[in-house]
Amino acid sequence: MNIKNKETPIWVLIAILWVVIIFLGTKGHFVIGMCLGVLLMFLHMLLGVAKNGVVSKKFLFYPMIIWAVLWLVSFILSGYWGTMFDGVMPSFTILGFHPSFAPTVFLYWLGGQLTLNLGLYLLPDEWLSDAEWKEFCDKAHALKNK
Amino acid sequence: MSTGTIALILSFSIAMVVVSFLIGIWAKKKATSAQAYFGATGMFGPVAVGLSSMAGIASAFAIVGVPGIIYSTGNPMTFWMLSGAAFAMSYIILGKRMRAMAEVAPISSLGDVCDVRFNNNKLIKACMSIIICLGCVGYLAAQISAGSALIANLVNIKPIVAGLIIFGLLTVYTALSGEVGGLLSQAFQGAIMVFAGLVLIIAFFAVTGGFGGVLEAVAANPTVTGATNGVTKEFNPNLLGAWGTYPGGISLTWMLIPILGCVGQPQVLTRMYAVKNPKDLPKAGLVTAITHTIVGFLAVCAAYGAMYLVATGKIEPLAKADTAIYAFADYLGIWAQLLVYAAVLAAALSSASMFLTSSATLLSKDLTSAVGIKIAPEKQIGVTRVFMFILGAIAIVVSIYSSEMVALLGTFGWGTLVSGTFPVFVVGLLWKRCNETGTLVGVAYSLIFNILPLVTSFKYPSTLPAYFITSAIAVALTVIVSLITKKPELNKETELVMDL
Numbered sequence: 001m002n003i004k005n006k007e008t009p010i011w012v013l014i015a016i017l018w019v020v021i022i023f024l025g026t027k028g029h030f031v032i033g034m035c036l037g038v039l040l041m042f043l044h045m046l047l048g049v050a051k052n053g054v055v056s057k058k059f060l061f062y063p064m065i066i067w068a069v070l071w072l073v074s075f076i077l078s079g080y081w082g083t084m085f086d087g088v089m090p091s092f093t094i095l096g097f098h099p100s101f102a103p104t105v106f107l108y109w110l111g112g113q114l115t116l117n118l119g120l121y122l123l124p125d126e127w128l129s130d131a132e133w134k135e136f137c138d139k140a141h142a143l144k145n146k
Numbered sequence: 147m148s149t150g151t152i153a154l155i156l157s158f159s160i161a162m163v164v165v166s167f168l169i170g171i172w173a174k175k176k177a178t179s180a181q182a183y184f185g186a187t188g189m190f191g192p193v194a195v196g197l198s199s200m201a202g203i204a205s206a207f208a209i210v211g212v213p214g215i216i217y218s219t220g221n222p223m224t225f226w227m228l229s230g231a232a233f234a235m236s237y238i239i240l241g242k243r244m245r246a247m248a249e250v251a252p253i254s255s256l257g258d259v260c261d262v263r264f265n266n267n268k269l270i271k272a273c274m275s276i277i278i279c280l281g282c283v284g285y286l287a288a289q290i291s292a293g294s295a296l297i298a299n300l301v302n303i304k305p306i307v308a309g310l311i312i313f314g315l316l317t318v319y320t321a322l323s324g325e326v327g328g329l330l331s332q333a334f335q336g337a338i339m340v341f342a343g344l345v346l347i348i349a350f351f352a353v354t355g356g357f358g359g360v361l362e363a364v365a366a367n368p369t370v371t372g373a374t375n376g377v378t379k380e381f382n383p384n385l386l387g388a389w390g391t392y393p394g395g396i397s398l399t400w401m402l403i404p405i406l407g408c409v410g411q412p413q414v415l416t417r418m419y420a421v422k423n424p425k426d427l428p429k430a431g432l433v434t435a436i437t438h439t440i441v442g443f444l445a446v447c448a449a450y451g452a453m454y455l456v457a458t459g460k461i462e463p464l465a466k467a468d469t470a471i472y473a474f475a476d477y478l479g480i481w482a483q484l485l486v487y488a489a490v491l492a493a494a495l496s497s498a499s500m501f502l503t504s505s506a507t508l509l510s511k512d513l514t515s516a517v518g519i520k521i522a523p524e525k526q527i528g529v530t531r532v533f534m535f536i537l538g539a540i541a542i543v544v545s546i547y548s549s550e551m552v553a554l555l556g557t558f559g560w561g562t563l564v565s566g567t568f569p570v571f572v573v574g575l576l577w578k579r580c581n582e583t584g585t586l587v588g589v590a591y592s593l594i595f596n597i598l599p600l601v602t603s604f605k606y607p608s609t610l611p612a613y614f615i616t617s618a619i620a621v622a623l624t625v626i627v628s629l630i631t632k633k634p635e636l637n638k639e640t641e642l643v644m645d646l
Contacts, residue, residue, distance in 0.1 A: 008629070011577050015625035018618035021402070026608040030394035037402040041235060044406065047576040048239035052645040067231070078388035089365045089383045096358025100388040101221050104228065108401075109439075112231025117435040120234045124428040128242045128646070133424060136646050140249040143638055 001060060003046065004053025014043050031079035038071045049127055059126035063119025070115060074107035151480050152300055155487045159297065162338060162488060163312055166331040166495060170319025173327035183324035183527050184254035184507050187419050190329060192426040195417050196433025198329045199233065201336030201496035202413030204441045205285060206292040209339075209486075209493045213474075214467035216449030220382070220390025225401040227442035230435040232408035234428075237418070239409050241427040243575045244418035246646050250639035253419055256412060256571075257512025263574045263640050267582045270570060272516035273589040277566025277596060278412055279508045283541070284558035286501040290545035293494035296487065309542045312491075313498060317538030320499045321506075321531045328499045329420060335492035340437045342489035343444035349478050350447035354454040361386055363457035372462030379456050379463035399614045407564035407617070409572060412504045444489070448474045502541070506534040558596065561613025565592040568617060569624040577628075578636060578644055584628030592620040 003010065017040045024033035045064055049055055081090070081100035094102035120127060181187040208227065215223045247253050251262045256278065260271045294309035301308075320328050354360050364381040371378040382391050389397050408414055421427055452470035455461040455477055464473055475486040510533035514521060521529050569588030573580045595616045598604045606615045628634075636644070 007577055008579050011573070011579070011625050012629070015622040018621050021398070022608070022610060022615055022618045025395040025398045025610045025614075028394060030389075030398040033395075033398045034401055037398065037406070040402070041406050044409075044572070044576070045235060045238045048241075048243075063234075082387050082389050085383070085387060087383055090387075093358055093361055096356050096361060098361060098386040098388070101224075101386060104221065104224060104388050108225070109228035109230065112229075113435055113439065116231045116234035116238070117432050120238060120428040121432045124425055127238060127428070128424055130425065132646070136246060136642070137249055139642055140246070140639075143250065143642065 001055045001057055002053055003050055003055060007047065007053070010043055010047060014040060017043075031075055034075040035072055038068050038075070042068050051128075051132065056123075056126035059119070059123055062123075063115040067112065067115035067119070070107045070111035074103040074111065077103040077107075147300075147476075147483070151483060154480065155484055156297075156301055158484055158488055159491050162335070162491060163315055163495070166334060167315050167319045169331045169334055170323045170327035173323040173330050177322075177324045177326045177527075180523060180526055181248075181252060181254040182326055184503075184511065184530070185248075185416060185419055186325040186329050187248050187253055188422050189326065190420050191422060192429035193433055194329060194333045195421050195426065196430040197336035197340075197437060198332035198496070198500075199414055199417045199430065199434045200437040200441065201332040201339060201492070202417075202500040203408075203411065203497075204336075204339060204438065204493055205497040206289055206296075206490055206494040208441065208445055209490050210292065210468060210471055212445040213449035213452065213470040216390075216446060217452050217464065217470040218467040219392050220385040221388055222390045222392050222397040222400050224446055225397055226404045227445050228439075229401075229404045229408070230439045230442065232405045233414070233434040233438065234431040235405060236409035236414050237427045237431045240415070240571060240575060241418050241431075242424050242646055243643050244415060244571070245421060245424040245427065246643045247575075248419040250643060255507050255512055256415060256567075257508070257515065259419075260512075260570055260574075262637070263570070264582050264585060265637060267586070268516045268518070270582060270586050270589055271512060273586070273593045274566055274570050275508045275513040275516060277589065277593050278563060279505055279513070280558040280596065281560075281563040281566065282412065282501040282505040282508065283537075284562070286498055286505060286541050287545040289494040289498035289501070290542055291549075293491060293498070294542075294546055296490055296494070300487070305546045306543070309546050312495070313538065313542050316495055316499055317502065317535060317542075320502050321534035321538070324527070324530075325416070325420070325503050325507075328503045329417075331499060332496040335496040336437060338492040339441050339444075339489045339496075342485035342492075343440040345485055346444050346475075346478075346482060347440070347447050349482060350451045350474075353478070354451060357450060360450045360454045360457075363454050367457045367459075370456055370459065370463055375462050375465055377463040377465050381453070381457060385453075393609055395608075395610045399611050403561055403564060403611075403614055403617070407560060407568075410564040410567035411560065412563060412567070413500050415567065415571060416504070441489075445471075448486075451477075502534060502538055506530055506537050509533055509537065559613075561611060561617060562596050565596060565613060565617040565620050568621050573621060573624045573628075575644065577625075578641075579633060580624065580628045581631055581634035583631045584624045584626070587627045588620045588624030591623050592616055595619075 021033045078100045177183040294305040297308040298305040368381045448471040451474040475482040510530040569585050
């Protein structure tokens with residue numbers, strides 16, 4: 001996927017997102033703010049993983065999109081069960097956790113590890129291959145020696 | 147605590163400080179160039195970098211303060227402590243470009259990266275250096291204060307004596323070996339924290355039967371009053387839910403700022419160019435994530451463990467929430483006390499050495515060059531060593547004698563660093579259209595609005611923490627002003643790095 005000419009619109013969107021998230025957090029709509037936070041982080045990663053504007057589709061799907069879905073589901077479920085059991089003890093648990101906290105443990109924490117950390121470890125070439133690094137170093141040294 | 151226990155804890159603590167000192171002294175021979183001394187640039191593999199990053203991030207506050215916050219207000223803080231995904235995110239966002247900077251220019255500090263990207267713009271560098279320095283000195287003071295109080299309480303000596311011995315030694319080895327010794331000793335201290343974390347997490351499950359056991363105990367005993375101390379602990383039904391007892395905006399802040407803001411922390415940014423090869427960053431990310439997971443989970447387990455012990459009447463409700471981890475360790479016995487004290491001291495030492503090097507480098511190298519003071523390259527290491535000794539001594543004395551100053555500096559932390567680094571490094575290295583005017587407006591806004599609340603009664607009209615709002619507005623201003631002002635002409639080095 002090529003985002004070379006979309007970098008400026010992405011940055012405008014990032015700026016808008018920061019401000020909108022602050023507004024939503026201030027007004028108490030924090031779950032929506034957290035979901036928009038996922039989009040904000042996703043856009044940063046999109047820009048970071050791009051190689052001269054080109055994003056690997058493989059890396060985009062896993063880890064990035066899967067990570068985003070897990071975190072969105074996590075915040076939405078926490079919001080749903082948080083509202084359901086607001087002020088009362090929950091009538092059930094998920095593997096011993098409060099239902100609204102379980103998504104934090106399984107999707108936010110462990111899900112984040114199994115997507116972003118493991119994904120970057122398993123697919124390092126989609127982020128930066130040896131050949132690309134070597135080519136970069138050659139150009140950098142040529143530039144230095146000019 | 148018995149005399150034997152105190153002697154054992156003290157012996158272990160002394161051994162850890164001595165080993166850290168010896169590592170630092172040994173590393174001195176490797177700190178032969180400015181790049182090695184200031185940045186450990188391109189010198190280390192993924193395990194050392196990963197462990198030291200975790201140790202730099204996990205401060206004494208993470209081990210002591212966080213369990214207290216979870217004990218008293220519930221789970222919002224777990225968003226922060228269970229943020230292991232942040233490291234891979236940081237490396238994905240900025241890792242290769244930050245490391246690449248070290249190939250196109252002699253990079254030894256964050257100021258050097260700023261110089262390459264923004265054509266030696268002194269104002270940007272000065273604003274950024276002051277903001278990062280405020281954050282680093284704040285962290286440094288908090289570590290010294292916590293570490294000195296820990297040992298002083300244990301052996302009944304004056305905190306200044308404990309501070310001068312422990313952090314005096316730390317200042318000596320950090321000043322002599324720079325970032326090389328700092329990184330290696332942090333890796334060692336990180337390993338101790340991980341070991342302590344593993345053992346205490348296992349103990350938590352053995353004692354409570356797991357999180358279900360805690361929830362059952364809390365549900366069965368919503369109010370507990372201590373028979374001896376008279377303290378009452380109310381277990382609010384929301385305490386163990388995702389949002390705890392704080393307003394939801396706190397969960398939003400404590401999710402977004404630690405995760406995305408991780409890429410704006412000096413202890414993460416500088417480690418990106420400390421790796422030998424950028425291909426080591428994914429491995430370093432995994433090491434950091436696993437070790438951070440263990441240490442973060444330790445803090446959560448300690449808080450839940452204390453809740454369980456209080457709810458089941460095994461200990462009295464805590465008079466001070468910050469004692470949660472100690473109360474849990476005291477119940478477990480001498481081996482747990484030993485590990486907790488070791489972990490707290492290791493966390494304080496690792497973060498202190500990290501922030502001592504960062505502050506001294508910023509003050510003696512980046513800020514001086516930004517204000518036009520030229521120091522000959524061959525004299526730079528010597529000058530920074532002197533700065534480090536002076537800064538270390540002042541920090542020890544001020545941290546121990548001025549609790550007001552520690553509290554004041556404590557307000558500059560993670561969020562302050564995010565607001566100072568995002569416009570320069572994140573926007574700067576990811577967006578070619580980002581120009582000097584936009585970045586200057588962004589960092590100047592950050593600088594003013596980090597300081598303004600301290601000297602005036604200024605408050606944002608929001609319940610969200612000020613650092614969150616300042617960071618958001620700084621990024622937005624950087625983008626908007628860059629867009630409406632002249633397109634920048636990038637130098638070839640920056641162009642090459644940004645195309646990687």
